[in-house]
Amino acid sequence: MSSANGRSDDGAGGAEGAPPEQLALIREAVRQAKEPKAKPRTWRGAALARELPVARVLVDKGVLHLDRYFDYAVPEELDEAARPGVRVRVRFGAGGRNVRQGRREGGGLIDGYLIERVAESDYSGPLAALAQVVSPEPVLDPELLGLARAVADRYAGSLADVLQLAVPPRHARAEARESPAPPSPPTAPDPGTWRRYGRGADLLTSLASGGAPRAVWTALPGPEWAEEIARAVRATLASGRGALVVVPAGRPAARVDAALKAQLGEGQHTVLTADAGPERRYRDWLAVRRGSVRAVVGTRAAMFAPVRNLGLVVVWDDGDDGHSDDNAPFPHVREVLELRASRDKCGFLLGGWTCTVEAAQLVESGWALPLTADREQVRAAAPLVRTVSDGDLSRDEAARAARLPTLAWQVVREGLKQGPVLVQVPRRGYVPRMACARCREPARCRHCAGPLEAQDAQALRCGWCGRDEGSWHCQECGGFRLRAQVVGARRTAEELGRAFPAVPVRTSGREQVLDTVSAAPALVVSTPGAEPVAEGGYAAALLLDGWAMLGRPDLRAGEDALRRWTGAAALVRPQGAGGTVVVVAEPALRPVQALVRWDPVGHAVRELAERAELAFPPVSRMAAVSGTPEALAGFLSAVELPRDAEVLGPVPLPSGEAGRPRRPGGPSGEPGERVLVRVPPGSGAALATALKSAQAARMARGGGESVRIRIDPPDIG
Missing domain, CATH: 3.30.70 (Alpha-Beta Plaits)
Incomplete structure (x- = not known):
């Protein structure tokens, strides 16, 4: 209806002859012009982002009652930089108290991650604003966030604690460098030594064709394991996917690194270890996150490496203590990579010279398939293993000076004619622990019941409170004579040096870990896990004080002793080349028999059956x-x-x-x-x-x- 002056009520007068479509557009423009303009959203006078003005932030406080997201307003000047996944700084708390949604102006600045941007907050009060976007580089993508949340829930921990393990500290100079373009995928490899295993060639074929096989791999002794891992990685990269390899320490990481360079060339993979330093480690981690590198080998923290399009995860030697993190919430590499294999539907390869009870359970449950060699291949690759009981040493007066039974002394003498001989002792140092010579009851401090030690032939001293003990006697049998519970590596080196005066003696342990030794005759005394690799393999090996490993009051004592023995014996030449291993332990014990037969899988299966009867982990x-x-x-x-x-x-x-x-x-x-x-x-x-x-x-x-x-x-x- 028109008004008295001939203009329409909607202000569209003068356009009555226009087409209906144009008339509708004119009316909509007039309506919007009459509506009052909305005032821009502000926070304490500052304009906020027009779209998605609320940021959900995970604050970097690893306490469980704060394990949730907090809402913050996004200022207009931070709108472009405040993207999901970036590091931010926010005001949080006052006087050490939690402040709901950061709404109080008091409190200090704290680091955090911007998880997402939303239009509205479920909190009705005023929101504090983001104080700073630390860097526009998004370091937390949805895949890594989901994995970190799954790990936190499994280990009863906080998400912030997991992210401290997963995301390395920022380094501005490393972040400013551009990452190169990703290289072209390599060709699929030849199976090589994987043919020694029943389905080894099939594993590589499946990975190269985009499959996701899961296998528990019992590797044959010898140095080929690193090359075999490298071939599995190359097969995965050939399918256009990424691969992640986690090893327990820097030395095996270096061996896999060298094998990957030989298989892939330069630029196809990176190494993530703590030894690299903060700048290089962050730079390499960013290259992985940006997709410039699709293959990673590293130690424990690399289990969270953000590999794009993950196709394979590999764990080597999962029984090693280095795979268990000592920081909350204490995740284990094997469990985290199992989660990644399930979440990303990728391949899973759990390998080692031995087999843990957890690995045996993966096979028994059907989650993974066994990947082993037949007995003929095992006999061809393994050294000859002979046993000597500790009682034989006590009865052998001629061998006491060198702490070696006659058989062990003979093996050392013959082995030194062919090359280096490895001697493994359970402890480092001189004489770490003492016991009664008559009843073998551990010598304890009268003040705090701590273990008594003898350092460099000096007086006894408590290992806990540091008090000297000058008048010890056994509380069990009244004896006054002491013997070493476990003679350390340094003392063993001295004794062997006197027994074989013309032979050089080298030690490898915590103070100095040797990576390799030459093929020249020498005695190499090492603690477990520090054994250097000998050029061409060791001619022989002695595994001393086996009772000390087996006698530990721990559920895993037998499994761990077998793993340490096998790790040393795997460095010895095959039996056909004269390689011999002598283990000083009671021959009838199950771990000793498993070593003699070179049957770690059988030992793990029997251990798993006993754990099931007792309802002990990993069954429970x-x-x-x-x-x-x-x-x-x-x-x-x-x-x-x-x-x-x-x-x-x-x-x-x-x-x-x-x-x-x-x-x-x-x-x-x-x-x-x-x-x-x-x-x-x-x-x-x-x-x-x-x-x-x-x-x-x-x-x-x-x-x-x-x-x-x-x-x-x-x-x-």
Whole structure:
């Protein structure tokens, strides 16, 4: 309807002759002109981003009651840089207290990650603004975030703690450098020595064609393992996918690195280890995240490497302590890479010269297939293994001077005619521990019950409190004579040097770890894990003090002894080339027999059967909770455990050096206690959730002594 002056009510007068489409456009423009313009959103007078003005931030505080996202306003000047995955700084808390959604202006600046941008916040109050975008480089993508969350939930930890392990610290100079373009994929490799294994060639064929095989690989002794890993990586890269290899230490990482260079050439892979230094490590990590490099080999922290289009994950020697992180929430490489294989639907290769109980369970459950060589191949590659009991040494007066039974002395003498001889001793140093010569009861300090030690033939001294002991006698049998429980590497080197005066003696241990030795005759005394590789292999090896390894009060004592023995014996020449290994231990014991037969898989299968009968891990899931007696009792009374949970303990934890706990007790060093909580298969996630919730509630209340939670502890002895 028109008004009295002939103009229409909607202000479109004068356009009555226009087409209907044009008339509708004119009316819409007039309507928008009449509406009041919305004022720009502001925070304390500063304009906010027009689109998605709310940022969800994970603050870098590894405490469980803050394990959630906090909402912050995005200022207009940070709109472009504030992208998901970047590092930011925000104001958080005041006076050490948690502030809901960062809304108070007080509190210091804290680092965090911008998780996502949203249009509205579910918090009704005013929001604090992002203080700073540290870098526009997105370092946390959805894949890495999802993996970190899964790891945190599995180990009853916080997401921030996992990300501290997963994302290296920023280095501005490394970040400013551009990463090169990714190289072209290599061609598929020839199987090579993989043909020695029943389905080894099939494994490489599957990887090269884009498959995702899962295998537990028992490697044959010898140096070929690194090249075999490199061929598996090359097959994966040939399919256009990425690969990740995690080894327990820097020396095996260097061997895989050399094998990858030989297979792939330069520029196809990178090495991620802590030894590289912060700038290089961050630069190489960024190259992986940006997709410039698709193959990674590294130590423990590399398990989170953000490899694009992941096609294969490899773990070498999963029983090594180096694969278990000592920082909360204490993840294990094997478990994390199992999660990655399941989440990314990629291949999984768990390899080593031995087989852990956890690896045997993966095969028994059908999650992975066994990859082994037949007995003929094993006999061709393994050295001859002979046994001597510790009792033979005590009866052999002629051999006591060198601490070697006659058989071992003869093997050393013959081996030195052909090349170097390896001598493995369980401990470093001179004489780390002492015991009664009559009954072998460990010598203990009268003040703190700590172990007595003898350093460089000096007086006895306590290894815990440092007090000297000048008048010791055995509390069990009254004896006054002492003997070394385990003679260390340095003392063994001295004794062997006197027994073989014309032969050079070299040591490899914590103070100085040798990487390689020449093929010239020499005695190489090493602690477990520090054995250097000999050119052409060792002519012989002696594995001393086997009873000390097997006698440890630990569930994994036998498995760990066999792994350490096999690691040393695998460096010896094959039996056909004269390679001989002598192990000084009781021949009838199961780990000794497994070494003689070179049957680590059979040993792991039998161990798994016994664990199943006793309901011990890995058949069950277990958590260790430790703290002061009062803190532990309070925690157990508050936690709502699953109905099928079983609590074992508490038991006291031994004191440590200078009054400090060797394992976590009270934060000020009071004696601690520990309980083990066990649940059957299928209840592990419920146990982790219950422990995490109770710990979060305890930390939110504050004021009490802390407790420590460790899911699937490596040591439950």
